[in-house]
Amino acid sequence: MLQTLYDKLWDSHVVRTEPDGTALIYIDRHLVHEVTSPQAFEGLKLANRKPWRMDSVVATADHNTPTTDWDKGIQDPISRLQVETLDANMREHVPKVYFPFLDHRQGIVHVIGPEQGATLPGMTVVCGDSHTSTHGAFGCLAHGIGTSEVEHVLATQCLVQKKMKNMLVEVNGQLGRGVTAKDVALAVIGKIGTAGGTGYAIEFGGQAIRGLTMEGRMTLCNMAIEAGARAGMIAVDDVTIDFLKGRTFAPKGEMWDRAVKYWRTLKSDDHAPFDLVVQLDAGEISPQVTWGTSPEMVMAVDARVPDPEKERDEVRREGMERALVYMGLEPNTPATGIKVDKVFIGSCTNSRIEDLRAAAQVVKGRSVASNIALAMVVPGSGPIKEQAEKEGLDRIFTDAGFEWRQPGCSMCLAMNNDRLEPRERCASTSNRNFEGRQGAGGRTHLVSPAMAAGAAIAGHFVDVRSEF
Amino acid sequence: MEKFTNMESVVAQLDRGNVDTDAIIPKQFLKSIKRSGFGANLFDAWRFLDHGEPGIDASTRQLNPDFVLNQSRYEGASILLARKNFGCGSSREHAAWALSDYGFKAVIAPSFGDIFFNNSLKNGLLPIRLADSEVDRLFHDCEAFPGFRLKVDLEQQTVSYLDGSHVFRFDIDPFRKHCLLNGLDEIGLTLRHADAIRAYEEKHKTEQPWLFS
Numbered sequence A: 001m002l003q004t005l006y007d008k009l010w011d012s013h014v015v016r017t018e019p020d021g022t023a024l025i026y027i028d029r030h031l032v033h034e035v036t037s038p039q040a041f042e043g044l045k046l047a048n049r050k051p052w053r054m055d056s057v058v059a060t061a062d063h064n065t066p067t068t069d070w071d072k073g074i075q076d077p078i079s080r081l082q083v084e085t086l087d088a089n090m091r092e093h094v095p096k097v098y099f100p101f102l103d104h105r106q107g108i109v110h111v112i113g114p115e116q117g118a119t120l121p122g123m124t125v126v127c128g129d130s131h132t133s134t135h136g137a138f139g140c141l142a143h144g145i146g147t148s149e150v151e152h153v154l155a156t157q158c159l160v161q162k163k164m165k166n167m168l169v170e171v172n173g174q175l176g177r178g179v180t181a182k183d184v185a186l187a188v189i190g191k192i193g194t195a196g197g198t199g200y201a202i203e204f205g206g207q208a209i210r211g212l213t214m215e216g217r218m219t220l221c222n223m224a225i226e227a228g229a230r231a232g233m234i235a236v237d238d239v240t241i242d243f244l245k246g247r248t249f250a251p252k253g254e255m256w257d258r259a260v261k262y263w264r265t266l267k268s269d270d271h272a273p274f275d276l277v278v279q280l281d282a283g284e285i286s287p288q289v290t291w292g293t294s295p296e297m298v299m300a301v302d303a304r305v306p307d308p309e310k311e312r313d314e315v316r317r318e319g320m321e322r323a324l325v326y327m328g329l330e331p332n333t334p335a336t337g338i339k340v341d342k343v344f345i346g347s348c349t350n351s352r353i354e355d356l357r358a359a360a361q362v363v364k365g366r367s368v369a370s371n372i373a374l375a376m377v378v379p380g381s382g383p384i385k386e387q388a389e390k391e392g393l394d395r396i397f398t399d400a401g402f403e404w405r406q407p408g409c410s411m412c413l414a415m416n417n418d419r420l421e422p423r424e425r426c427a428s429t430s431n432r433n434f435e436g437r438q439g440a441g442g443r444t445h446l447v448s449p450a451m452a453a454g455a456a457i458a459g460h461f462v463d464v465r466s467e468f
Numbered sequence B: 001m002e003k004f005t006n007m008e009s010v011v012a013q014l015d016r017g018n019v020d021t022d023a024i025i026p027k028q029f030l031k032s033i034k035r036s037g038f039g040a041n042l043f044d045a046w047r048f049l050d051h052g053e054p055g056i057d058a059s060t061r062q063l064n065p066d067f068v069l070n071q072s073r074y075e076g077a078s079i080l081l082a083r084k085n086f087g088c089g090s091s092r093e094h095a096a097w098a099l100s101d102y103g104f105k106a107v108i109a110p111s112f113g114d115i116f117f118n119n120s121l122k123n124g125l126l127p128i129r130l131a132d133s134e135v136d137r138l139f140h141d142c143e144a145f146p147g148f149r150l151k152v153d154l155e156q157q158t159v160s161y162l163d164g165s166h167v168f169r170f171d172i173d174p175f176r177k178h179c180l181l182n183g184l185d186e187i188g189l190t191l192r193h194a195d196a197i198r199a200y201e202e203k204h205k206t207e208q209p210w211l212f213s
């Protein structure tokens, strides 16, 4: 029978199936961070249970950690307690590896897994975090879970699941200059909507996807959840294998060869049936900018903010009107006419070395516009920060007036001190423009790293294809 | 988990699509290491006019009189009526904890975020998917008739008007239904298959040994 990549990953992890199709799925890699794990460990203790296989666990503290003044520790006592709780849990139950706050390999959980080679093709990967879909870039079945499920995986190494449906998002042709994986992700969400992928596992395929680097593929799979799909994935090819070779936890020697042989089977069979196929032409995708409070409220940089009056559907129209009020925007404003106050380059979507290089290229030799209150770059991990510094990217940013910060989630969700003030407008490379996401009353526009850098220099959005 | 019993209640309505889990429980409350107490900050940014932080006493805060849950006609509601893609976004289970801590036992919507849907079921909060047209009708009647009530029968998988004039059926996995009705602990159930898990693990280890090194 012809199988999709998702079918193969699913089949190879089924422990048992109930008559109604509910299955027990074995989990290979469990990523843990401080926000969604304390209640799970407490639950284990209360039930007098032991973790099944701690050597499947890779843990780090990232959501709450500060990005400045690391020598002063974590000032907020509630955040500190959460991080210390993770420390204590990792002392009591020793994981495969733990990158605590201040470790030089610490960083955003979805950045460090692949970076360390702890995410490998063919794995099932879970984490109490919706952006776990990121890891699907490696031909994994990776998705976010809730805290009860974190506890369930800790206790049983399994997850109770129903199989999802298969969706293929095929991006054919070639991306234009200055158009990135982030723009593809936003264009896909603009097309299918934030609920378009609900109930599906999305495989991204087509020439434009095969042409992406691993960084780009991670950016794209990262945002599968914003299209409603818990899991996004991309078939294994040379790009995947070259990326993994030599990474700390990747197999070595003879084992590597054996693994590679298996990994090469991790792709959909030709003509495998998908429940839904969505096609996009890469050549038609422009750099994207969101204008509303949901990632599906997105426009091309050469377009204008839509007019709710033209929307027929009443619920949608009201949603648009509410979003425009929240965002402080008028219909028909050109995207390039929107001025921003802050710029955030970071998050598990766009904080990898390639992202920082792309932003630096735009920034090089220029200065941040005078109306920008704060422009910051937050690398995804310690090693990325080191690499960027080796390449002199930090100097390019700081010379231009950017702040160069310590790694972490930072202003992606503003659990630490990095946040927007009410009504502040931000060009952000993160993944969610929900109300209050980056700070109560803050206004977020999602863009690619180059577009964020361009906005910092110009003070408003610009089309990076023509301006730089 | 507590058993889910059949219920009848006033219905509160939240008429907007794509309500995300950041809105259901904003991030500053995620710093807690407990499972309880989130109800006080459910929909915090919408329910209150001032900015909430953990530890602030809710009684000292300024309520937003325009927000539905602050309107007396919806007081005591255990059923929340919502629009498409309710609970999308972040995986935070705190969203389900906050809704159920506040007193909700069921949420009715045309569709839900997948992770939120699962999280709810694990906390005795029943997410009910109904057709768009049925949800439209419920919104209409909820708005038109103060004190509008519904009955939820999980055994029969129905949502019905008290006078029996409308009965809507909903789907739920038999396994999930069984767990909810009996208040079963899923981990305990899974551990009954510990031998099967061990057997799988052995086979998996011989096939892909690099996953275990």
Ligand code: SF4
Residues within 6 Å of the ligand: A062, A063, A108, A109, A110, A129, A131, A347, A348, A349, A408, A409, A412, A413, A430, A431
């Ligand atoms: S960077 Fe943002 S989206 Fe990614 S894990 Fe951190 S908070 Fe979540």
